Amino acid sequence: MDNSSEMILRVAGLQSLIDLLRAQAWVVVGPTVRDGAIVHAPIESVDQLPRGIGDLQDGGSYRLRQRGDEALFGYSVGPQGWKSLLFPSRELLWSGQRDGADVAVEPAVVDPPRLALLGVRSCDLHAIAIHDRVLTERAVPDAAYAARRDNIFVVAVTCSDPGGTCFCVSMGTGPVPDRGFDLALTELLDPAGHRFLVVPGTARGAQVLDELRALAADEAAMPADEPDRLAARDVGAQAALRMGRALDVDGIRDLLYANTEHPQWEDVASRCLACTNCTLVCPTCFCTSVDDVGDLTGSTTERWRVWDSCFNTDFSYLHGGSVRSSVSSRYRQWATHKLASWVDQFGTSGCVGCGRCITWCPAAIDITAEVAAIRSRED
């Protein structure tokens, strides 16, 4: 895209963008505060965004804080990725009805909503790209995921204030959105005023900007000039210097493969609760199981697909028992899958450095620290 399609929006212009997307029959889903965290919910107004709210994140700890400014995107990623929208935690696959000896099977109807995702961070764009590969680019594509995926419009945002557990720089996935968006925003809060540089990433995104230009008031949406671009570049560059965590990925695949019997796995197992939180908040984990829900009379049944996790005992249940009965083997499976075997399986790391598994682990277990411990005491 050439520079001429870039725009500056004031807060009123951001509202015009939300209005325009809604007028085009998109349900705009954006960040908002609920129960002491920033979560995603349908929004209609910029007033629902977390104005002036930031976060403090560390292993096993998350708190909102007042920033003392007007930033609308001055927080880093919250507990939910966009996974729950594109790959829901519970999904009907089919239902069946028995009539005498006959069984009629009814596949579930997939009727995906048109979602405009507002405020998607770079790590999460990479996570969505990973899910695309895992769920749609293999022998049997996940049709329901693909249908939902085809019905989203993505408005990304550059991270300005990374969280205490972020390490996207180590993983090469952020903090500046580089792909996978229709529009990308960078929020600017400098003496030139509260405004957003908007860059289109697709022809569809550019068209929305054209329409916005025609629609919004002159003082709310205007052409971007060079100082705006420089300021926006600086936001990303500063953010990259303030990662809360780092992971040395040099030779990490071979490191983990060579250390399957490292004593650190037992050490982490003494702390790990086998609670599954890390996997369920991880935006790339995709494991599920199925629940067959029958009625008492045995005449109807429903097959539901539900999120599962390699931390559950029954996840590795084969005939006669669970293969991974020890928690150390489950933690090793998680870390090794994310950082090593994922590369063999899908060609990239399975970790985008969002830090959610660290923040939302009730036992404050930190994958970057565990890997560092293995590296420092290699057998």
Place this chain on the structure above:
Amino acid sequence: MADQSRPKLAVWKFASCDGCQLTLLNCEDELIPLAGEVEIAYFPEATRAVIEGPYDVSLVEGSVTTDADAERIHEVRRVSRRLITIGACATSGGIQALRNFSDVAEYRSVVYAHPEYIQTLARSTPIAAHVTVDFELHGCPIDSGQLLEVLAAAVQDRRPRIPSYSVCVECKRRGAVCVAVAHGTPCLGPVTQAGCGALCPAYARGCYGCFGPQDTPNTQSLADRLHVQGMTEPNILRFFRSFNAGSEPFRHESEQHEEAAL
């Protein structure tokens, strides 16, 4: 419709509050289909009609707290083809198992005007401590959906689909914000078995452990974490000592904090 092929169901009560049996009565819409699938042969809470044993399925609520109960449970086992215990009392001794950590004779003398009328055992014990149990359904009270699943499985002669993973799984599936991480509220969810749908965390409360321990509960790690977050030793002890105080992992963990709590 008393055809011979319908399995006979009996519901038995030991020391309990009746809440779990009420869960069965509260199944409302499912009660009529249930009555079509099983013959409700013995259920004093619901009907006075009694059909003689033996029974195909017995649901047992409550714990064993008296000599008479300790004898009666063998009788129940004898007349039951499949014995399923329901609720925290039957599966772990219930809230009344708090007596297991104190001196019952002393309570008796302090609380009752005529302690000599009270006949009770020193400990409240789960049914499985006395007889072989075919399936244990946890919860205080049990979940009606899970109860119907267990009954359907018994009727259809298959394994019940009752997960033994943690409450956190249900908490994350429903999109609740973790109260432990985001609010610093003590939560037993990581060591507790799912079944309630993460009811309390969804209302910004910590899990109380109603469904007993999950299949691989690391209570020590959770206790360490609570300690770091400022919970006192007496409170950690009490945290593990509620409806499922008598379950092995929770009992063991609470006892680790006895000395420091004195």
